[in-house]
Amino acid sequence: MTSEVFLSSEAYDDAANPATPAPRLWELAQHPQVAPLVAANPAAPAELLRELGARMLDALPLPAAQAVALMTHGTPSIATAHLQELGMRADDPVLAAVAANPNTPVETLVRLAGIVPAHFCANPALFLLLLENPNLPGEMPVATVRGLLRYAGVPRMFLEWLVAYGLPDVAAAARLHVAYAGETEDWQTFSAAALAQAPLPDSPDLLLELLALGAVPEWLLPAIAAAPERSIRSALARSPA
Numbered sequence: 001m002t003s004e005v006f007l008s009s010e011a012y013d014d015a016a017n018p019a020t021p022a023p024r025l026w027e028l029a030q031h032p033q034v035a036p037l038v039a040a041n042p043a044a045p046a047e048l049l050r051e052l053g054a055r056m057l058d059a060l061p062l063p064a065a066q067a068v069a070l071m072t073h074g075t076p077s078i079a080t081a082h083l084q085e086l087g088m089r090a091d092d093p094v095l096a097a098v099a100a101n102p103n104t105p106v107e108t109l110v111r112l113a114g115i116v117p118a119h120f121c122a123n124p125a126l127f128l129l130l131l132e133n134p135n136l137p138g139e140m141p142v143a144t145v146r147g148l149l150r151y152a153g154v155p156r157m158f159l160e161w162l163v164a165y166g167l168p169d170v171a172a173a174a175r176l177h178v179a180y181a182g183e184t185e186d187w188q189t190f191s192a193a194a195l196a197q198a199p200l201p202d203s204p205d206l207l208l209e210l211l212a213l214g215a216v217p218e219w220l221l222p223a224i225a226a227a228p229e230r231s232i233r234s235a236l237a238r239s240p241a
Contacts, residue, residue, distance in 0.1 A: 005031065007031060007033055011028060011031070011034055012033075012034055012037065015028045015034035015037035015038045015041065016037045016040070016041060018041060018042050018043040020041070020043065022043075022045050022048070025038050025041060025043070025044055025045070025048060026045075026048055029048055029052060035052065035094050036093035036094050036096075036097050038052070039052050039093075039094050039097035039101060040097035040100070040101060042101065042102065042103065043103075044101060044103055045103070046103050046104065046105050049098050049101055049103055049104040049105065049108060050104070050105050050107075052094055052098050053094075053095065053098040053099075053108040053112060054108070054111075056092055056094055056095050057095070057111055057112075095112060095115065095119075096116050096119045097119075098112065099113070099115075099116045099119035099120045099123065100120075100122050100123050101123070102123060102124045102125035103125075104125075106129060106133075106136075109123065109126075109129075110136075110139070110140050110141075110144065111144075113147070113148050114141075114143060114145070114146070114147025114148055117147060117148045117150065117151035117153075117154070118151055118153060120148070121148075121151060121153050121155060122153075126155065127155070127157075130155065130158065134157075134161060135161075136161075137161045137165075137166070138165060138166070142167065145162065145166070145170055146170070146173070149170075149173050149177060152177075152179060153179065154177060154179050155179075156179055156180060159174045159177050159179055159180040160180070162174035163175050200223060200224070200227060204227075204229050204231060204232050207224060207227075207232055207235070208231065208232065208235050211224070211232070211235040211236055211238075211239040212235065212239070216239065224236050
C-alpha cells in the first residue's frame with residue numbers, strides 16, 4: 001500500500017459504492033484510509049480481495065499456522081513475537097472485511113478463518129460454500145480449525161462435519177462446542193473432567209517455562225505432578241504458582 005495521502009470525500013464514496021468500476025477500486029485499494037471500504041465493497045473483484053488478504057497475511061514474520069505450531073510444541077520464546085503480531089492482524093479492518101466479503105476466493109477465506117473467525121462465519125457465502133463442498137472443514141489446516149473453535153458462532157453444519165470426520169482431538173473439541181452441545185449448567189465440572197484427560201505437551205520445554213513464570217493453571221497441576229520427567233516435577237516444586 002502507498003503511504004497515507006489526503007483523499008477527497010469522493011474517494012471514500014467511490015470505495016464503498018458497488019457501482020464503482022473495478023479499475024477505480026484497484027486504485028483506491030492502495031490507500032490505507034479506504035482499503036477497508038474497498039475490501040467490504042460487494043462489487044470488489046475476487047482477485048483484488050485475494051491480493052488484499054495476502055498483502056496483510058504475507059507481512060507476518062511466520063505463517064500463522066507455523067507460529068501456533070511452534071508455541072504448541074514447546075518453543076514459546078521463538079513464537080511469542082509472531083503470535084503477538086498475529087493478534088494485531090486479527091484487529092485489522094482490511095482482513096475483517098475481506099473475510100466477510102462473499103466475493104473472496106475460498107483459499108483466501110481458509111487462510112483468514114482462524115484469525116478473524118467472527119467475520120469468516122458472518123460471510124453470507126459460507127453456507128453455500130459448505131453446501132457445495134461439505135468437506136471444506138477437512139481441507140483447512142488443523143491450526144485454522146482450532147482457531148475457529150474458539151469462536152461461539154461457528155455454524156452447526158461445520159461442527160457436525162468435525163464431529164463426524166475430524167481428527168480425534170478436534171472432533172472432541174467440536175463435540176463440546178456451545179453451538180453443538182448447547183449450554184450446560186454444570187459447565188465447570190464438565191470442563192474440568194475434559195481437561196483432566198488432556199495430554200501434556202510432547203516437549204517439556206513449554207511446561208518448564210510456564211512453571212518458571214508461575215503461569216500454569218490450577219487444573220493442570222495434578223497432571224504435572226504425575227509427569228514422568230523429574231525435571232518437570234522439580235520445576236513444579238519451585239514454581240511460584
